[in-house]
Amino acid sequence: MEQKYNDSLPQLFSRDNARKWIERRTMPFRSLMAYYNCAIMEVTTKFNVLNEEFSLQHDRNPIETVKSRLKSPESIAEKLSRKRLPPSTDAVEKYINDVAGVRVVCSFIDDVYTVADAFLMQDDITLIEIKDYIKNPKDNGYRSLHLIIEVPIFLSDEKRSMKVEIQLRTIAMDFWASLDHQIKYKKHISNEEHVFHELKDCANSIAEIDRRMSKLKEDIDD
Numbered sequence: 735m736e737q738k739y740n741d742s743l744p745q746l747f748s749r750d751n752a753r754k755w756i757e758r759r760t761m762p763f764r765s766l767m768a769y770y771n772c773a774i775m776e777v778t779t780k781f782n783v784l785n786e787e788f789s790l791q792h793d794r795n796p797i798e799t800v801k802s803r804l805k806s807p808e809s810i811a812e813k814l815s816r817k818r819l820p821p822s823t824d825a826v827e828k829y830i831n832d833v834a835g836v837r838v839v840c841s842f843i844d845d846v847y848t849v850a851d852a853f854l855m856q857d858d859i860t861l862i863e864i865k866d867y868i869k870n871p872k873d874n875g876y877r878s879l880h881l882i883i884e885v886p887i888f889l890s891d892e893k894r895s896m897k898v899e900i901q902l903r904t905i906a907m908d909f910w911a912s913l914d915h916q917i918k919y920k921k922h923i924s925n926e927e928h929v930f931h932e933l934k935d936c937a938n939s940i941a942e943i944d945r946r947m948s949k950l951k952e953d954i955d956d
C-alpha cells in the first residue's frame with residue numbers, strides 16, 4: 735500500500751493513539767460508521783434482488799445466505815496502527831477497505847461467478863479490486879472471491895461513495911473458512927505445521943467435493 739503519511743511522526747501511529755481516538759467515538763466517526771451501515775444495506779439488497787430474479791428464471795436460488803458485518807471500532811484501531819495510518823476518518827475511508835463487509839454464500843461454484851458478474855454489471859457499482867482465491871487459493875487452502883467495490887448512498891443532502899468488501903464463496907468453502915476461523919485463523923498454536931497441513935488437506939477434500947457436486951448438477955441439467 736502507498737505510504738502517504740510522514741514517518742517522522744511515529745507517535746501518531748501508535749496502537750494507543752488509535753485506540754484513544756476510537757474510544758472517543760467522535761461524531762464524524764459515528765457518522766462514518768452509519769454511512770458504512772447504509773452501504774451494507776444497499777449491497778445486501780442488491781444480492782437479495784438478484785437471488786429473487788434468478789429463482790424466477792431458473793427455479794432455484796443461487797444464493798444460500800447473505801451475511802454482513804461492520805468492522806468493530808477496536809479492529810479498526812488495530813488495523814490503523816498496524817498499517818501505520820493516523821487515527822482519522824480520512825485514513826479509515828481512504829485506506830481501510832473492509833469496514834463494511836458482506837459475505838454471499840452460494841450453492842455452486844458457477845453461481846459465485848454468475849452472481850458476481852451480475853452484481854458488477856450494475857452501473858452504480860465501481861470495482862476497485864478483485865482477488866480470486868478460488869482460482870488461486872491461499873497457501874493454507876482458503877478459497878473465496880473477494881471484491882472491493884464502491885457503492886453510492888443517498889443522504890438527505892448529499893451522495894457519498896462508500897467502499898464495501900464482498901466475499902463470495904460456496905457453502906463448502908464457507909464451511910471450511912468458518913471452522914478455520916474458529917480453529918486457527920490469527921491464533922498462535924503450538925503444533926502449527928501439523929494443523930496447517932491438516933487444514934489444507936481438508937480444504938482440498940472439500941474443494942473436490944464442491945467440484946463433484948457441480949458436475950452432478952451439470953449432468954442432471956443436461
Ligand code: 0O2
Pocket residue numbers: 832865872874876880910911912914915919
Ligand atoms: P475477519 O475476522 O474475518 O474480519 P487486509 O484485509 O488488507 O488486512 P488482505 O490480506 O489483503 O488483508 O485481505 P484478504 O486476503 O482479502 O482477506 C481479508 C479477509 O478474508 C479476512 O478478514 C477474512 O475474513 C478472510 N480471510 C482471508 N484469509 C483467510 C483464511 O486463511 N482463513 C479464513 N477463515 N478467512 C480468511 P479479516 O479482517 O482478516 O478477518
